[in-house]
Amino acid sequence: MPNENTLSRRGLFMKIGIVFNGLVATALAWPIVRFLFSSVTHASANGYLSWVPLGRVGEFPEGETRLATFRNPYVMPTDGKTVETPCWVRRIEGEQFQVFAINCAHLGCPVRWFPQSGLFMCPCHGGAYYRDGSRASGPPERGLFEYPYKVQDGMVTIQAGELPTPGSPTASLFGNKAPCAAQNVLISIESKLSTSSETSAVAGGTNT
Amino acid sequence: MSVIGQIGQWFDRRLQLASPIREVAEHPVPRNTASWWYVFGSAALTVFLLQLVTGILLALIYVPSASEAWSSLQALNHDVTLGWFIRALHGWGSNFMVAIVLIHMVQVFLFGAHKFPRELTWIIGVFLLLMTLGMAFSGQVLRFDQDAYWGLGIGASIASRVPIAGPAIVKLMLGGPIIAGATLSRFFALHVFVIPGMLIGFVGLHLLMVIKLGINDWPMPGRVVRRATYMTEYHELTKKEGAPFVPYAIWKDLFFAGFVLLAVAACAIYFGPFGPTGRPDPTIIQSVPKPDYFFLWLYGLLSYLPPSMETPALLIGPVVAIAFLVLLPFLSGEGEKSWRRRPIAVLTVLLIAIILGTLTHLAGYTPWSPHMNAWSGDPVPERFLHGATALQREGALVFQVKQCRNCHSLGDLGGQRGPALDSVAVRLTQDQLIRQVIQGGGNMPAYGKNLGPAETTALVAFLETLHPAGQAPARDAARDTVLRDSTSHP
Numbered sequence: 001m002p003n004e005n006t007l008s009r010r011g012l013f014m015k016i017g018i019v020f021n022g023l024v025a026t027a028l029a030w031p032i033v034r035f036l037f038s039s040v041t042h043a044s045a046n047g048y049l050s051w052v053p054l055g056r057v058g059e060f061p062e063g064e065t066r067l068a069t070f071r072n073p074y075v076m077p078t079d080g081k082t083v084e085t086p087c088w089v090r091r092i093e094g095e096q097f098q099v100f101a102i103n104c105a106h107l108g109c110p111v112r113w114f115p116q117s118g119l120f121m122c123p124c125h126g127g128a129y130y131r132d133g134s135r136a137s138g139p140p141e142r143g144l145f146e147y148p149y150k151v152q153d154g155m156v157t158i159q160a161g162e163l164p165t166p167g168s169p170t171a172s173l174f175g176n177k178a179p180c181a182a183q184n185v186l187i188s189i190e191s192k193l194s195t196s197s198e199t200s201a202v203a204g205g206t207n208t
Numbered sequence: 209m210s211v212i213g214q215i216g217q218w219f220d221r222r223l224q225l226a227s228p229i230r231e232v233a234e235h236p237v238p239r240n241t242a243s244w245w246y247v248f249g250s251a252a253l254t255v256f257l258l259q260l261v262t263g264i265l266l267a268l269i270y271v272p273s274a275s276e277a278w279s280s281l282q283a284l285n286h287d288v289t290l291g292w293f294i295r296a297l298h299g300w301g302s303n304f305m306v307a308i309v310l311i312h313m314v315q316v317f318l319f320g321a322h323k324f325p326r327e328l329t330w331i332i333g334v335f336l337l338l339m340t341l342g343m344a345f346s347g348q349v350l351r352f353d354q355d356a357y358w359g360l361g362i363g364a365s366i367a368s369r370v371p372i373a374g375p376a377i378v379k380l381m382l383g384g385p386i387i388a389g390a391t392l393s394r395f396f397a398l399h400v401f402v403i404p405g406m407l408i409g410f411v412g413l414h415l416l417m418v419i420k421l422g423i424n425d426w427p428m429p430g431r432v433v434r435r436a437t438y439m440t441e442y443h444e445l446t447k448k449e450g451a452p453f454v455p456y457a458i459w460k461d462l463f464f465a466g467f468v469l470l471a472v473a474a475c476a477i478y479f480g481p482f483g484p485t486g487r488p489d490p491t492i493i494q495s496v497p498k499p500d501y502f503f504l505w506l507y508g509l510l511s512y513l514p515p516s517m518e519t520p521a522l523l524i525g526p527v528v529a530i531a532f533l534v535l536l537p538f539l540s541g542e543g544e545k546s547w548r549r550r551p552i553a554v555l556t557v558l559l560i561a562i563i564l565g566t567l568t569h570l571a572g573y574t575p576w577s578p579h580m581n582a583w584s585g586d587p588v589p590e591r592f593l594h595g596a597t598a599l600q601r602e603g604a605l606v607f608q609v610k611q612c613r614n615c616h617s618l619g620d621l622g623g624q625r626g627p628a629l630d631s632v633a634v635r636l637t638q639d640q641l642i643r644q645v646i647q648g649g650g651n652m653p654a655y656g657k658n659l660g661p662a663e664t665t666a667l668v669a670f671l672e673t674l675h676p677a678g679q680a681p682a683r684d685a686a687r688d689t690v691l692r693d694s695t696s697h698p
Contacts, residue, residue, distance in 0.1 A: 036380075037380065039379045039380060039382070039383050039384050039385075039390065040376045040379045040380055042379075042384075043375075043376075043379055043385065048384075048385035067493070069491050072385070072386050072388070074384060074385055074386070075388075076384070076388060076389045076390055077389070078273040078274055078275055078276075078389030078390075078392075078393070079274050079275065079388040079389040080273070080274045080275025080276070080389065080488075081274075081275070081487065081488065081489040081490070081491075082274050082357070082386070082387060082388040082389065082488060082489075082490060083386070083388060084489065084490060084491045085386070085490055085491075086490060086491045086493055102490070102493060103361060103365075106365070106510075107361070107362040107365040107366070107510060108358070108361030108362055108364060108365040109358055109361065109362070109495075109497055110358065110490070110493040110495055111493075112493060112494075112580060114583075114611050114614075116583075116609050116610055116611060116658075117610040117611040117612075117655065117658055118657065118658040119611065119653055119658075121578045121580065121611075121614065123495070123496040123497075123577055123578070123580055124358075124362075124496075124497060124507075124511075124577065125510060125511040125576055125577065126511070126576045126577050126578050126615070126625045128578075128653050130653065130657070131657075131658075136648070136653030136654070137648065137651045137652055137653045138651065139510070139511060139513070139515050139518065140515070141515045141516070141518070161385055161386075162385040162386065163361065163364060163378070163382065163385060163386045163387060165364050165365045165367075165368035165374075165375075165378055166365055166368055166369055166519075167367075167368030167369045167370065167374030167375060167378070
């Protein structure tokens with residue numbers, strides 16, 4: 001009977017076999033892991049973001065917010081319609097714009113713009129935002145995501161390519177605004193109170 | 209010996225499976241476990257097998273490509289013979305499977321089956337529940353419609369909140385920077401290969417342990433589980449009053465399994481397949497996405513959590529819940545099994561059921577969501593305009609045009625996000641109404657920037673008429689005094 005401390009020839013071969021398989025598995029694991037995480041590494045290597053045109057400046061009337069769509073810069077052959085991305089373009093005046101992501105800052109549902117009340121409303125959990133994208137009410141913790149934009153040769157161009165989510169690095173790039181309306185409102189509230197107590201006021205005043 | 213017998217012997221000499229199968233089939237079980245309460249596990253397995261078969265059938269036609277999935281589902285619904293029925297069976301099968309797995313879990317918990325020595329059976333059961341939910345979510349994604357598309361967005365938004373790793377998790381989940389072709393393909397791989405493969409393995413282990421350790425004995429109040437003595441007690445129980453599983457207990461499993469399959473088929477025929485809803489085109493923003501039935505409670509919870517609580521609750525909540533379920537057999541591995549002697553257990557189950565039920569019910573009609581078309585579609589009830597002045601009517605117009613109706617109802621029509629305004633004048637004085645409209649607050653946006661003074665005046669004049677007949681509107685007594693004083697002392 002062989003001594004417990006001695007290693008038989010076949011025992012040695014088995015151990016070498018195990019080590020050999022371990023080495024092969026490690027060698028194969030590297031490309032497998034790289035393949036699996038390619039969507040993550042691509043983001044840090046080349047990045048998914050690039051500048052995409054939305055339309056000519058003239059297509060967006062001053063003081064209004066319009067829906068625009070763009071084709072996501074990163075496309076795979078089987079993407080179909082999913083690469084067509086909508087966004088809200090607010091032309092403040094001249095070449096001053098704000099381009100908001102369609103995705104609610106709460107959980108990404110598509111927000112809709114209501115020009116009459118100057119609010120973006122979300123159909124999912126009732127998040128609401130003011131015309132400048134700042135949070136008005138509801139569950140969102142922040143304002144709408146904004147795409148960085150520039151006006152180049154008369155074209156409104158935005159930097160896009162990633163789904164904006166509350167935790168994405170682009171989300172912080174897009175800015176996190178405090179509710180804006182409350183500050184201005186407090187200043188104007190007293191004057192409005194005095195105006196509205198005069199019951200002879202004519203209805204249908206201008207929309208400020 | 210008959211020819212069939214000879215063929216059988218030929219196979220068994222090579223397979224040698226007959227005696228272990230007979231041993232398993234005839235293993236003794238305590239007589240009182242041949243109960244209608246013990247049929248849910250086998251029913252879950254039956255529905256799982258139905259899902260495997262119908263899933264393979266659907267895969268004969270379905271195309272897991274973002275550009276073609278929706279059309280292939282339409283083809284299944286309308287063009288392929290009985291495609292609609294197979295889709296309906298698979299869809300209803302998933303609803304039944306989630307429900308039966310939950311019922312099985314509650315029954316097992318209330319009967320104390322998670323206690324010694326069946327801890328690992330319970331833990332594997334917890335993972336089976338998670339995999340069932342994983343199948344349900346990934347299945348909803350494969351029904352690649354608007355609900356699936358925006359549902360993925362919700363999933364990505366939740367995943368992105370994980371500190372540091374969030375963005376990487378989102379890209380791993382989506383297979384790229386946005387919800388697109390790669391996203392559907394990887395959910396297809398999860399739904400068709402990864403999770404079912406794991407499910408089959410775990411179900412095998414789960415069943416193996418049920419057979420090795422024996423089915424949980426019927427809990428008798430006072431028959432306490434002790435690690436030192438349980439195994440001997442159980443063996444005596446099966447020896448003394450045991451009966452072979454086949455046919456003594458299995459007939460109830462068979463009857464119930466048949467009944468469940470019949471119920472799934474009946475639902476499939478009567479209600480038909482689920483969706484697909486609108487085409488998964490993100491530019492169609494007139495979409496009100498909603499998750500499937502078994503995730504409605506989460507959809508409701510996400511609306512009611514205060515914003516600051518949401519991220520911690522979403523990230524820590526599931527970890528705590530799963531950890532609790534996994535640790536449960538170690539926290540209460542011994543002691544009473546009977547629900548009659550475990551009031552906290554019964555109350556916990558009831559509390560969770562009521563919470564989930566209430567949230568699901570609320571998510572059915574989403575009182576927290578604005579009614580996007582109420583402002584243009586819902587009429588102002590006649591009684592609120594009868595005898596109104598021109599200013600008050602102008603106010604009613606402002607009320608509609610400024611979308612107040614999207615969140616506030618009048619005469620039970622309109623949104624339910626804000627309070628119904630049928631009697632708002634009783635609750636708020638004129639000044640309070642103006643302040644609320646302009647400044648917002650309490651979950652209402654401020655309209656100060658979007659209402660001119662004249663519009664505010666008209667709106668408030670209309671709101672002041674909203675009080676029941678015979679009940680005076682609220683008024684500020686101090687203001688009356690001030691006004692009287694200012695007129696008497698010019």
